[in-house]
Amino acid sequence: MANDPNVFEYAPAPESRSIVDIKPSYGLFIDGEFVDGHGSAFKSINPATEETLAEIAEADDADVDKAVKAARKAFRTWSRMPGKERSKYLYRIARIIQERSRELAVLESIDNGKPIKESRDVDVPVVAAHFFYYAGWADKLEYAGLGPNPQPLGVAAQVIPWNFPLLMLAWKVAPALACGNTVVLKPAETTPLTALLFAEICQQADLPPGVVNIVTGAGATGQAVVSHPDVDKVAFTGSTDVGKAIARAIAGTDKKATLELGGKAANIVFDDAALDQAVEGIVSGIFFNQGHVCCAGSRLLLQESVADEVMAKLKRRMGTLRVGDPLDKNTDIGAINSAEQLARIRALAEIGEDEGAERWSPPCELPSAGFWFPPTVFTGVSQAHRIARDEIFGPVLSVLTFRTPSEAVEKANNTPYGLSAGVWTEKGSRILHMADQLRAGVVWANTFNKFDPASPFGGYKESGYGREGGRQGLSAYLKADTKAGA
């Protein structure tokens, strides 16, 4: 600023972390109380600084068994409670989430590394919206399309990922509870803190003990939760590999399952698109949440006639992205969630270079501590490149080109995944045509990464099965009443 009077430097504008009180250690939340775990405790760290935030209990098989038993016991009363009574609890939880939204947002950013602007403006508001939405369904389940008196499934085992810790919790817990199920939830080992704060919110809302149980731990704990014999339903969001392992583990049982897995979404820009807004959509599609989004628009498909123009605009726009302290209100891209994930992103980016794609990042200074990866774009990518096929789950965009709408469809669908896709055109008929052709659970038109509790979400092919959100999301937690009509 001193040298060039024209340069407008934004001074640091950090959100205060004093609003949230992180305890030195956390137990498991079983039957309405925090109890010690019997596995070996692990640490949750702040990925932006690598400081240890808290020591977290690990649930062993016996702890998981206790949690499932508590959930089973609570199921007897919770499932028989009139829907309008259950909805009161859910409304109460939703309101407490709103009241404590700043606390939740700050904690989410500290534990996960995502920018406060996203946790504050996206994650937490959508979490509250999800609880409000399903609270409204609790006494209207006969209109869910599953017969006059649909029944809950029982105990739901829910395993959620680290990219949207609290939001994925809401996607799982809200519909399960609304439908009369009880849950045993395992948050990701790198991001358990907001789930544990949610446990406190359940206490604050006087939720009956055992309706929500939260067991922390890594893969082994997750495995114990989903393979517990007294679990009726498994809901998982995470990698395709783990999803397949879960599907194998529950094969032959009568457990119902919904799996929301990986993605390699095509974001397709036609030459008649509103280009400036398309560039914004490309940026939010891949750089939102550091690209740690299963439905991220990680494959950009540009019509050749506008490819150069869009790339020039995109690069200029990427130059304005601010990478750094997640708690700074002006940060656009925060920290990568873990050393492990950073290593994976680096490895795939190197493969991209080795395979001959051209790598570009805007000049940006990365903090010395913590896990960081600059926003990166690869051009000259073809379908044969691994960066066009593998889910990178980071701020890395692969750019391909196409000439005609049918070529765009072929390339977009030529992936083992099918979670989401984006279409950018000012031509309404083309949007409808593309949406019809694309094999993806969500097709966004002239926008990207928009989430609403009323809108179902889920994938085709290796992106999983079942739907979450909306009326469709209820069927994952209900069965038609077999006695109906008797």
Add this chain to the structure above:
Amino acid sequence: MPPTVSTEPNQGRNQGSSPGLSAYADVTASETSLRRFLHGLPGVDQVGAEARAAQLGTRSIKTTAKAHALDLAIRMVDLTTLEGQDTPGKVRALANKALRPDPSDPTCPSVAAVCVYGDMVGEVKSVVGDRVNVAAVATAFPSGRAAMDIKLADTRDAVEAGADEIDMVIDRGAFLAGHYLQVFEEIVAVREACQRPDGTHAHLKVIMETGELQTYDNVRRASWLSMLAGGDFIKTSTGKVQPAATLPVTLIMLEAVRDFREATGVQIGVKPAGGIRTAKDAIKYLVMVNEVAGTDWLTPDWFRFGASTLLNELLMQRTKLATGRYSGPDYFTLD
């Protein structure tokens, strides 16, 4: 020091000889080609544009950045009075305010210009001299509904009276009727009327009255039309029509000047006017300039605020930042 726009004619413009701008000669050769060009510009998605503007509005500008922004915003103000009841006394008072916005603080910069009706140019000039620019509205402001020779006479009068800058209005009726070439030719003619005998020209700001153009597609087309016709600045509004300046409209205009410079090498300024009342709003605009057009536009030569009440809001915030206390309006001059 006043902005340098009027003393350095065509600053930043590569003149008509620029290969960039001359490439567009064919575009403005006929109604058909101009229409085809303007309608061939990429569309604007309203939802996306408004979301982007809102997103930029969430930037948090604090401490040193805020101090910098407030001073910059003051230096960019075109302090305006455009009322039927304007008197020589009133505009002289405003001119004094423009020179010394905060008489109690000599570090407070002057504004960019004083903006008045053409007949008041001499009054303002007698107070500010060359220390602050004088801008005059012309061409049958604010409606633009008059015969062409009257619009041109209006312009020449103001230039002769010493106006450094002319704020003209386009014929929105002609634009909405699709008579783009007519609008283009009017701007060209007014630009010629801005010419001074010594070869320099009064700086031309083209008011598009975006509130009457309604759609962002129209705003983008009108921006390109005005730039191709030789406007030095594109300006949102007269301040007499609601809505006047908005963040999304300014976003579209900033994209237009950015893209125009890329295509032609010619830099054009942007002036949102009307409805910007708070310091917080002004800072949002500066953030937008910074991140959409870039730092080249972050000077009074290339970005202005058309405003009247905004100035005191900026001064109050400036004083609060410096002293830690928020003084009431009585501590700042009325005009």
